[in-house]
Amino acid sequence: MSFLQPAGQVIDLGVNIDHIATVRNARGTTYPDPLRAALLAEQAGADLITLHLREDRRHIKDADVLALRPLLATRMNLEAAVTREMIDFACQVKPQDVCLVPERREEVTTEGGLDVVRYYNEVEAAVKQLKEEGIRVSLFIDADARQIEAAAAVGATVIELHTGRYAEAEGNEVAHELERIKLGVHEGAKRGLRVNAGHGLHYTNVQPIAAIPDLHELNIGHAIVAHALFAGWENAVREMKAIMVAARLGVSYAPKAGA
Numbered sequence: 001m002s003f004l005q006p007a008g009q010v011i012d013l014g015v016n017i018d019h020i021a022t023v024r025n026a027r028g029t030t031y032p033d034p035l036r037a038a039l040l041a042e043q044a045g046a047d048l049i050t051l052h053l054r055e056d057r058r059h060i061k062d063a064d065v066l067a068l069r070p071l072l073a074t075r076m077n078l079e080a081a082v083t084r085e086m087i088d089f090a091c092q093v094k095p096q097d098v099c100l101v102p103e104r105r106e107e108v109t110t111e112g113g114l115d116v117v118r119y120y121n122e123v124e125a126a127v128k129q130l131k132e133e134g135i136r137v138s139l140f141i142d143a144d145a146r147q148i149e150a151a152a153a154v155g156a157t158v159i160e161l162h163t164g165r166y167a168e169a170e171g172n173e174v175a176h177e178l179e180r181i182k183l184g185v186h187e188g189a190k191r192g193l194r195v196n197a198g199h200g201l202h203y204t205n206v207q208p209i210a211a212i213p214d215l216h217e218l219n220i221g222h223a224i225v226a227h228a229l230f231a232g233w234e235n236a237v238r239e240m241k242a243i244m245v246a247a248r249l250g251v252s253y254a255p256k257a258g259a
């Protein structure tokens, strides 16, 4: 229980440690250690640890996932593509959560949501295999009614709405994308799904998202790692959690300088 968290969970923060591994891999050293980052993030208020084992292993490696799984006090949310290799690996690791994401080797970062409508049969088979191992399955999708409907139909119990378009929006588009996410949260909750969100969120654009009722969890990585370069890792996690909780509770929170 984070000291920032009132009784009961207001909104969960999933800290994505991918880009700790990006820095490590830049020189092929053992530091910074993603496992240490994960354990410190938990102590600083993270409610779960998210990590994306990409097909090209550009940041998180198989060994990171295997080593971290038994160490976490909270829970592991493993992001993976819908491939035989990744689904079998996830069934071997048995994280509490798996989030199925789209992946293209040439992409810089995740560009959109999983097209559950188009790949319904493949996603359905993956969801079934993971659920048989006792793993809770989330689908990383756009805030699109057809994708949300397909996610519920295919047997997922959780969806994570891709907030990339909101994060990249400018001017009047910001309000439009925020409304699209609000409608997606409502649509998912109406269908009995647990609704999460993530991608491209940072210390200012997170506030309107965290304020959306019925949103259970935000997965945030790149911005926390970036802020940690100046504020320190644990401060960066604590500050993000505080901002999210304050936004959800409708109270103002002004981080002290250098927090």
Ligand SMILES: CC(=O)[C@@H](O)[C@H](O)COP(=O)(O)O
Pocket (backbone or CB within 6 Å): 016, 018, 051, 052, 054, 079, 101, 108, 109, 110, 140, 198, 199, 200, 221, 222
């Ligand atoms: C699915 C998602 O939004 C995150 O996992 C994101 O993919 C972070 O990893 P990358 O920066 O490698 O895309």
Ligand SMILES: NCC(=O)COP(=O)(O)O
Pocket (backbone or CB within 6 Å): 016, 050, 160, 197, 198, 199, 200, 201, 219, 220, 221, 222, 223
């Ligand atoms: N699913 C979103 C995630 O895990 C983190 O995405 P980002 O904050 O690194 O863009």
